[in-house]
Amino acid sequence: xxxxxxxxxxxxxxxxxxxxxxxxxxxxxxxxxxxxxxxxxxxxxxxxxxxxxxxxxxxxxxxxxxxxxxxxxxxxxxxxxxxxxxxxxxxxxxxxxxxxxxxxxxxxxxxxxxxxxxxxxxxxxxxxxxxxxxxxxxxxxxxxxxxxxxxxxxxxxxxxxxxxxxxxxxxxxxxxxxxxxxxxxxxxxxxxxxxxxxxxxxxxxxxxxxxxxxxxxxxxxxxxxxxxxxxxxxxxxxxxxxxxxxxxxxxxxxxxxxxxxxxxxxxxxxxxxxxxxxxxxxxxxxxxxxxxxxxxxxxxxxxxxxxxxxxxxxxxxxxxxxxxxxxxxxxxxxxxxxxxxxxxxxxxxxxxxxxxxxxxxxxxxxxxxxxxxxxxxxxxxxxxxxxxxxxxxxxxxxxxxxxxxxxxxxxxxxxxxxxxxxxxxxxxxxxxxxxxxxxxxxxxxxxxxxxxxxxxxxxxxxxxxxxxxxxxxxxxxxxxxxxxxxxxxxxxxxxxxxxxxxxxxxxxxxxxxxxxxxxxxxxxxxxxxx
Amino acid sequence: xxxxxxxxxxxxxxxxxxxxxxxxxxxxxxxxxxxxxxxxxxxxxxxxxxxxxxxxxxxxxxxxxxxxxxxxxxxxxxxxxxxxxxxxxxxxxxxxxxxxxxxxxxxxxxxxxxxxxxxxxxxxxxxxxxxxxxxxxxxxxxxxxxxxxxxxxxxxxxxxxxxxxxxxxxxxxxxxxxxxxxxxxxxxxxxxxxxxxxxxxxxxxxxxxxxxxxxxxxxxxxxxxxxxxxxxxxxxxxxxxxxxxxxxxxxxxxxxxxxxxxxxxxxxxxxxxxxxxxxxxxxxxxxxxxxxxxxxxxxxxxxxxxxxxxxxxxxxxx
Numbered sequence: 002x003x004x005x006x007x008x009x010x011x012x013x014x015x016x017x018x019x020x021x022x023x024x025x026x027x028x029x030x031x032x033x034x035x036x037x038x039x040x041x042x043x044x045x046x047x048x049x050x051x052x053x054x055x056x057x058x059x060x061x062x063x064x065x066x067x068x069x070x071x072x073x074x075x076x077x078x079x080x081x082x083x084x085x086x087x088x089x090x091x092x093x094x095x096x097x098x099x100x101x102x103x104x105x106x107x108x109x110x111x112x113x114x115x116x117x118x119x120x121x122x123x124x125x126x127x128x129x130x131x132x133x134x135x136x137x138x139x140x141x142x143x144x145x146x147x148x149x150x151x152x153x154x155x156x157x158x159x160x161x162x163x164x165x166x167x168x169x170x171x172x173x174x175x176x177x178x179x180x181x182x183x184x185x186x187x188x189x190x191x192x193x194x195x196x197x198x199x200x201x202x203x204x205x206x207x208x209x210x211x212x213x214x215x216x217x218x219x220x221x222x223x224x225x226x227x228x229x230x231x232x233x234x235x236x237x238x239x240x241x242x243x244x245x246x247x248x249x250x251x252x253x254x255x256x257x258x259x260x261x262x263x264x265x266x267x268x269x270x271x272x273x274x275x276x277x278x279x280x281x282x283x284x285x286x287x288x289x290x291x292x293x294x295x296x297x298x299x300x301x302x303x304x305x306x307x308x309x310x311x312x313x314x315x316x317x318x319x320x321x322x323x324x325x326x327x328x329x330x331x332x333x334x335x336x337x338x339x340x341x342x343x344x345x346x347x348x349x350x351x352x353x354x355x356x357x358x359x360x361x362x363x364x365x366x367x368x369x370x371x372x373x374x375x376x377x378x379x380x381x382x383x384x385x386x387x388x389x390x391x392x393x394x395x396x397x398x399x400x401x402x403x404x405x406x407x408x409x410x411x412x413x414x415x416x417x418x419x420x421x422x423x424x425x426x427x428x429x430x431x432x433x434x435x436x437x438x439x440x441x442x443x444x445x446x447x448x449x450x451x452x453x454x455x456x457x458x459x460x461x462x463x464x465x466x467x468x469x470x471x472x473x474x475x476x477x478x479x480x481x482x483x484x485x486x487x488x489x490x491x492x493x494x495x496x497x498x499x500x501x502x503x504x505x506x507x508x509x510x511x512x513x514x515x516x517x518x519x520x521x522x523x524x525x526x527x528x529x530x531x
Numbered sequence: 532x533x534x535x536x537x538x539x540x541x542x543x544x545x546x547x548x549x550x551x552x553x554x555x556x557x558x559x560x561x562x563x564x565x566x567x568x569x570x571x572x573x574x575x576x577x578x579x580x581x582x583x584x585x586x587x588x589x590x591x592x593x594x595x596x597x598x599x600x601x602x603x604x605x606x607x608x609x610x611x612x613x614x615x616x617x618x619x620x621x622x623x624x625x626x627x628x629x630x631x632x633x634x635x636x637x638x639x640x641x642x643x644x645x646x647x648x649x650x651x652x653x654x655x656x657x658x659x660x661x662x663x664x665x666x667x668x669x670x671x672x673x674x675x676x677x678x679x680x681x682x683x684x685x686x687x688x689x690x691x692x693x694x695x696x697x698x699x700x701x702x703x704x705x706x707x708x709x710x711x712x713x714x715x716x717x718x719x720x721x722x723x724x725x726x727x728x729x730x731x732x733x734x735x736x737x738x739x740x741x742x743x744x745x746x747x748x749x750x751x752x753x754x755x756x757x758x759x760x761x762x763x764x765x766x767x768x769x770x771x772x773x774x775x776x777x778x779x780x781x782x783x784x785x786x787x788x789x790x791x792x793x794x795x796x797x798x799x800x801x802x803x804x805x806x807x808x809x810x811x812x813x814x815x816x817x818x819x820x821x822x823x824x825x826x827x828x829x830x831x832x833x834x835x836x837x838x839x840x841x842x843x844x845x846x847x848x849x
Binding site: 174175176177178182183184198285287288289290291292294295296299359361362364365369511512513514515516 | 563566567568569656659660730731734737738739740742750817818820821822823825
């Protein structure tokens, strides 16, 4: 199945010279493009009114030792039917440079810097070639995702300083915040340039907790890396492990049983539920409205205890496995889930009413941290943040996985792009999650939990999988290596895409409103830093 | 024997201010916790916190000057001194001779001034932000506070707090204009929330450095210096609460030095302060914090209210 045939034909017709090969990877059409033509093709895909492709992922693969080439892959999501389209290009032999597409597509900005840091490939024409992942204390020439870089090498420490963008002028101050904070927050550095209270510029400097996750994947067997994927971002265990498992299942040709698909849906929605409820409370707490925070905290705790009773893990770890799910739920357990969720929904609706009725709270949330639809589109913003800014994308509907083809979730969409819109997306999704869990209980088919693999993947075979986690689109690219090992695993948490956008949402707001804006995005630092 | 009584009163009032202030802080926290369906920390937790801080070794940034280490003592001393200039449970002020209500207001302002300097002293970005915000709040709160107190002083015909409280406790024609009285009360209450860093102006419970006002100025403090600052903040809160209850609801305060009158005065005072702390706790649970640039609007409203109180006083007295 090739799902974007008209688009492929359109691009082929426009660039007969540039395209060297057309193929399909697990149903996703892939155009191999000559290196020098890449920016024009990407620009065409992005701006052509019939295509309006949004860059969803950009990753590199080092094919050594099998072949002496690097491959760059660009995944586009087309606007109309949310079809996927892949562009690919190769760097042979000693080539270390590729043309940057960032001047045409903002969304490629961080991806290209990441590739430069981790592979040592230089995007020519990139407007901002400061280091992103590799902080300045990493020695020159250390690019950990090159195949000849040993995973356990201990790096020395060198001196270096990140050049923040400066704003000069009378009364302009810089306010550095983090990476160590007063509260229990992950490490991230925010550099504000302010004139009085209004923010003139915000620069986000992350990647303080680079753990080498992608390198660690390469040391693992395909079937054994699920626990690692669960720990990419601790609050998204199900989302990440599901995306990983799906990719491996595609490689092994596993047909997951309907029962396992339903159970995966249930766990994914449980994860969405407790995180969203926690977020609603945290947003209220940042306006000093502690009442809603206390109650949302209580409900989140109830849900996590429910998780614990169902699976033995408050964070739903160990639920997914390659081929299906690792544990079953009895009819009695499911009935209990429904009873608890019914009570919880009633409880939550009461809080919702109180929150909506509170004028002082609404006043804080409205018009704060507006991310306009245009900027959201330019930066390919996704997930909750995107849906609050009019970006109508949800993989559960657009590219159904697990049991979503049957369950058909309703997608929340708001256009104001302020903190309140982001909270309302969450509120709607909380109710929708509860509805979906009820549907799962009603329709849960019988069947086995784990399906056997049909075949072992050839070295070099790869698959792309996507899951709509509670933050947004989680993408995994898994490429098989020799002897059942992983050759390359690209992990993309939605936070990596949405972090740059927060710099725009904060502009023109006052400094004391930034924590509120940040909380309404609630992005992962671990999932971003990898 | 008689001449000892004022000295005893000073000591008792001082002890009361020092001992009661952490309790008031704990009480407000408890009220908030209960309203959130939480059990909350013990009412005496602030005492334990202070004791712990006093035992800890302070860490002082090498970029600070003498102001940084002197400020906690100045803030603490000026706040305590302000507390001694007003009647607490006896309408006679122990240090009656030393100053009137204007002295009280400016003793508190002296503390605020040094607090602002201390926030700037370490040269951290957060301290500077806190100081700049505190300066806005303090400048706008001060006129509202002065006017509201002035309207009461005019009614009593004296700026001496002891006289004001004594007269109104005996109901000697102080409440000639109840609307003026109510408006002045509302103004002073708003000023209290702003000056003591409560919701909706500041959030004493936050860990978000970027949103802080009062806490941001204290970020660099530790050990006994932090303890003094925290304690002074508690005393300041108690001073404001005492000012409100005694000026606007002085009923029950001891107007003589008879032991029975003093006992009743003390009990009534404790009850009234507890009730007011309850009100603050409820307000903190009901409202979100104001956006920073809305704070001047709220303090502006307080100023208008106190101005109206003055106008009403003159027109109704008429």
